[in-house]
Amino acid sequence: MIGGRAPALAAALGLAAGAACSDDDPCAGASTCVRLDVAAASVAPIARIDQLELDVVYGEHHATTTTQAAGGRTTELPLATAIVLELSGSDPVAVGVVAAGKLGASVLGTGAGSTMIAPDHHAAIAIELSPTADCAAGAFYCGGDQLAGDPATLYQCNAGGVPIARGVCSYGCAVRPAHDDVCRGGGGTCVDGSRYCGGDKLDGDPQTLYVCMAGAGVTPQRCAAGCVIVAGNDDVCR
């Protein structure tokens, strides 16, 4: 009689277990993918958003994009999404993400995270959205200084959305009260009269080209498509 009961119980347990297990990995089926888990920080009463704006720095590339539910529906936090990377090469790349949760075009909170990922692998970043600080629109900040982001990345404050990365600071990001933050220059001393991207041998914005003058950058020139460091020669705007 016991033997007769066991299969029935096992079947019931199996059904229950099957009902409880499902594939909820947003990276399922993707080759190189970063799973992004977004939640509200404990201090931020953010229940729902209708847009998730992302600023993504991946390897040498940078882009800003938005993901949202179909039909403009709101989405409850916590949420999960995926960043599928289509990159050539075999070396691992750094992926930095700044996220802004928006509802009705208002930013409710921002957060940031980063990871390294090798091609054909999966990684994960968890981001907590916190209320936005009062950054001055258009000004530059290191991540964590008045805005969410990676402390070694320089961002531009975007009052209506996610902070926009200006670039990763190879030698660190310097916080300068009352001035724009900058990437620290490194890798040697700049040569007077030569041109350098910010952060390459002189302090500055990685997307701005400067002329070296007594170790500092002067006559800044914003590069619309980015600044390229050229070894052994002047840096140039792309």
Add this chain to the structure above:
Amino acid sequence: MTSHVARIVLAALLTTAVVRAEPAPAAPGDTVENRALVHLDRGVAAYRVGDLRRAHAELVEANQLAPDRPNPYRWLALTEAALGDCDGALVNIEGFLSRVAADDPRVGELRALRERCLRSASAARPGETGATVPAASQVAAAPAAPPPAEPPVYRRWWLWTAVGALAILAAGTTYALTRDAPSRLPPVTCAPAGCHP
């Protein structure tokens, strides 16, 4: 010889009359105790002539009227065992044993009956009715007991197995449907040219 037969016939008629008699209307001043005794006596009499169904009905009446009295439990246990309902008998055996002193002379009889019922339950051999209790002469005098009644549905093992399985299934399904699964947003794809949803 004729007078001997006549006495037997008379005794049989009297016994039948007692057993078949409808309950007498309660006389003024009758106590519940007395009415319980009437039912008990009828039950015992019916039991002794082998009318086990009637005995059971009378003894149940007696037991309900005087639930603190041990004797109805004893006779109910004996009757149910004779009817093949050892489960019911075991309940009434405990009811009896819990109401009498340990040295009561009837304790041995009921304990023996309990043993037989427990053995028959563990053996669970088809056709075994468990305990027939009454003395051999009484059993011999009694008509054959009816076949054991089908156990009620709530005593079937498969009922509770099915209930348990359904409960587990319902709990699992509820968990799966209500657990804190994160919401989902469409993925974005990032290529050297940029990112797009």
